Amino acid sequence: xxxxxxxxxxxxxxxxxxxxxxxxxxxxxxxxxxxxxxxxxxxxxxxxxxxxxxxxxxxxxxxxxxxxxxxxxxxxxxxxxxxxxxxxxxxxxxxxxxxxxxxxxxxxxxxxxxxxxxxxxxxxxxxxxxxxxxxxxxxxxxxxxxxxxxxxxxxxxxxxxxxxxxxxxxxxxxxxxxxxxxxxxxxxxxxxxxxxxxxxxxxxxxxxxxxxxxxxxxxxxxxxxxxxxxxxxxxxxxxxxxxxxxxxxxxxxxxxxxxxxxxxxxxxxxxxxxxxxxxxxxxxxxxxxxxxxxxxxxxxxxxxxxxxxxxxxxxxxxxxxxx
Amino acid sequence: xxxxxxxxxxxxxxxxxxxxxxxxxxxxxxxxxxxxxxxxxxxxxxxxxxxxxxxxxxxxxxxxxxxxxxxxxxxxxxxxxxxxxxxxxxxxxxxxxxxxxxxxxxxxxxxxxxxxxxxxxxxxxxxxxxxxxxxxxxxxxxxxxxxxxxxxxxxxxxxxxxxxxxxxxxxxxxxxxxxxxxxxxxxxxxxxxxxxxxxxxxxxxxxxxxxxxxxxxxxxxxxxxxxxxxxxxxxxxxxxxxxxxxxxxxxxxxxxxxxxxxxxxxxxxxxxxxxxxxxxxxxxxxxxxxxxxxxxxxxxxxxxxxxxxxxxxxxxxxxxxxx
Numbered sequence: 001x002x003x004x005x006x007x008x009x010x011x012x013x014x015x016x017x018x019x020x021x022x023x024x025x026x027x028x029x030x031x032x033x034x035x036x037x038x039x040x041x042x043x044x045x046x047x048x049x050x051x052x053x054x055x056x057x058x059x060x061x062x063x064x065x066x067x068x069x070x071x072x073x074x075x076x077x078x079x080x081x082x083x084x085x086x087x088x089x090x091x092x093x094x095x096x097x098x099x100x101x102x103x104x105x106x107x108x109x110x111x112x113x114x115x116x117x118x119x120x121x122x123x124x125x126x127x128x129x130x131x132x133x134x135x136x137x138x139x140x141x142x143x144x145x146x147x148x149x150x151x152x153x154x155x156x157x158x159x160x161x162x163x164x165x166x167x168x169x170x171x172x173x174x175x176x177x178x179x180x181x182x183x184x185x186x187x188x189x190x191x192x193x194x195x196x197x198x199x200x201x202x203x204x205x206x207x208x209x210x211x212x213x214x215x216x217x218x219x220x221x222x223x224x225x226x227x228x229x230x231x232x233x234x235x236x237x238x239x240x241x242x243x244x245x246x247x248x249x250x251x252x253x254x255x256x257x258x259x260x261x262x263x264x265x266x267x268x269x270x271x272x273x274x275x276x277x278x279x280x281x282x283x284x285x286x287x288x289x290x291x292x293x294x295x296x297x298x299x300x301x302x303x304x305x306x307x308x309x310x311x312x313x314x315x316x317x318x319x320x321x322x323x
Numbered sequence: 324x325x326x327x328x329x330x331x332x333x334x335x336x337x338x339x340x341x342x343x344x345x346x347x348x349x350x351x352x353x354x355x356x357x358x359x360x361x362x363x364x365x366x367x368x369x370x371x372x373x374x375x376x377x378x379x380x381x382x383x384x385x386x387x388x389x390x391x392x393x394x395x396x397x398x399x400x401x402x403x404x405x406x407x408x409x410x411x412x413x414x415x416x417x418x419x420x421x422x423x424x425x426x427x428x429x430x431x432x433x434x435x436x437x438x439x440x441x442x443x444x445x446x447x448x449x450x451x452x453x454x455x456x457x458x459x460x461x462x463x464x465x466x467x468x469x470x471x472x473x474x475x476x477x478x479x480x481x482x483x484x485x486x487x488x489x490x491x492x493x494x495x496x497x498x499x500x501x502x503x504x505x506x507x508x509x510x511x512x513x514x515x516x517x518x519x520x521x522x523x524x525x526x527x528x529x530x531x532x533x534x535x536x537x538x539x540x541x542x543x544x545x546x547x548x549x550x551x552x553x554x555x556x557x558x559x560x561x562x563x564x565x566x567x568x569x570x571x572x573x574x575x576x577x578x579x580x581x582x583x584x585x586x587x588x589x590x591x592x593x594x595x596x597x598x599x600x601x602x603x604x605x606x607x608x609x610x611x612x613x614x615x616x617x618x619x620x621x622x623x624x625x626x627x628x629x630x631x632x633x634x635x636x637x638x639x640x641x642x643x644x645x646x
Contacts, residue, residue, distance in 0.1 A: 032355035034373060049598045050357055050370075111596075272638070273434070275372045275600045275631030308598030315595070316643030319635045 055307035057088025063160025083112025152187030153242035162191025177299025186245030213256015235281030282307035378630035380411025386483025406435025475510030476565035485514025500622025509568030536579015558604030
């Protein structure tokens with residue numbers, strides 16, 4: 001078995017992201033870069049919500065799994081995730097013919113549980129309040145000799161997520177001035193920061209769960225406090241970011257912004273109005289723009305909408321204006 | 324004033340569509356061609372629901388308005404529409420600095436009324452059951468010397484809509500075997516048929532409103548009967564197709580399929596699951612596939628999702644499973 005990243009001596013690099021883009025090829029969807037009607041021609045949404053599996057996670061998972069040895073492929077992979085990384089790993093494993101076991105919280109959205117199961121993965125559920133998913137996943141990995149695939153604390157995963165940044169520059173036809181990115185553990189933000197070193201990077205987080213933003217401001221990693229408020233952004237409920245993602249964002253000079261529940265819902269309704277289903281955690285960057293939280297800047301701003309996996313009833317309540 | 328098409332001696336042609344694509348350039352969004360996860364690699368959605376204004380209509384409207392003389396531009400344009408064509412004409416007029424007056428039914432979705440007004444157009448509402456929008460629009464056009472822009476019975480409009488077909492072939496990298504297209508008056512279907520003469524064209528319509536399909540089967544135009552059932556597909560409530568659109572689809576050997584309300588709702592829920600908001604009328608082609616209404620075929624099938632403009636409360640009811 002293998003608890004540790006196989007590549008812990010490396011840090012994410014632009015060369016690594018370019019190699020990942022080559023490796024991934026047409027396995028992932030080239031998600032659209034859509035002009036925002038109210039953006040005066042300088043504002044764009046990178047709709048990773050339209051990625052296969054409904055989130056960017058396939059990029060990193062495929063990049064990690066595709067580099068495994070034949071022996072590792074036979075033993076398969078284990079991952080823990082509230083849902084989007086679960087689907088990414090399950091789909092990548094299916095594409096590469098590998099067995100996958102996913103440890104998911106018992107209260108994960110049903111839509112994410114069902115989609116992961118439909119991809120052929122074995123699901124192991126745990127109690128998010130009383131059990132350690134890390135320990136459960138590690139035990140399964142040890143028992144089966146399987147590789148544990150982290151959702152963000154891994155160079156190959158980060159470089160895979162960064163391929164979204166390469167696409168942005170290609171689709172825009174020039175380097176963007178600024179990219180605003182939803183941030184849980186920071187894998188997507190770190191990957192894009194490494195891919196586009198000239199761009200200003202802003203990470204967006206839910207209020208109270210803005211640990212990456214506070215860590216960047218303080219110059220050292222701080223965790224989400226135990227009494228953090230409720231957030232509907234299930235995809236962003238990460239208690240502690242990784243040294244790898246934090247370091248990449250420090251190097252990029254990234255800044256953080258945070259948004260309220262009401263602002264997240266307003267962003268989901270705005271996205272609906274232009275034809276995009278976006279889940280709460282996927283809408284925080286859009287929320288930051290809508291709430292006027294982004295300073296004026298020259299050049300192009302890219303807002304990443306990172307996922308669309310939300311339970312229909314929860315979505316209907318937001319769109320129908322009940323919450 | 325000018326009731327008649329300025330180009331009535333022409334019929335839509337592939338050369339005209341290519342010229343339209345050149346003319347439109349980057350004014351319209353190059354909407355994504357998205358792989359359908361369950362489509363075994365041979366099924367794609369052309370998401371015109373993500374077009375500026377939430378429907379394909381900007382393509383035809385811009386292609387028509389951009390060819391007007393300076394005198395015509397000053398006098399402006401008039402259009403009648405339940406909503407999507409209204410928005411397309413209003414946005415094209417705004418882009419070209421022309422005044423626009425739109426005649427809309429009083430019971431059009433509020434989201435479509437408001438969006439059209441927000442684009443600077445003057446809205447004139449009428450009673451869909453007791454008044455003739457054609458007469459109202461003609462009277463306004465006569466009074467102001469403005470040009471009436473038909474929503475589908477116009478060569479330039481049809482050729483503009485056909486630019487979606489050019490994009491499909493470019494994005495796929497090869498000619499598709501089959502394209503399934505929502506059909507009201509038939510402008511989009513006729514345009515794509517002309518753009519891609521090698522492809523099999525299937526028009527999708529709501530049950531009871533399948534006048535294009537029946538007309539194609541009978542070899543002559545039949546109207547929607549006065550007692551046609553209720554349909555939520557407000558964008559497809561056209562009582563009679565045009566000679567121009569019918570002729571183009573006859574020439575293409577097009578076939579029709581029809582779908583039920585329940586099948587439309589199921590398609591809207593499926594689209595939600597892959598991150599796309601699709602309005603009822605925009606979902607009929609997807610519904611035909613989901614309902615197993617499309618025969619097996621070799622090669623690639625493209626499903627056009629043509630619009631996303633639906634009132635939030637109506638959408639929430641469908642997604643939440645209430646209807």
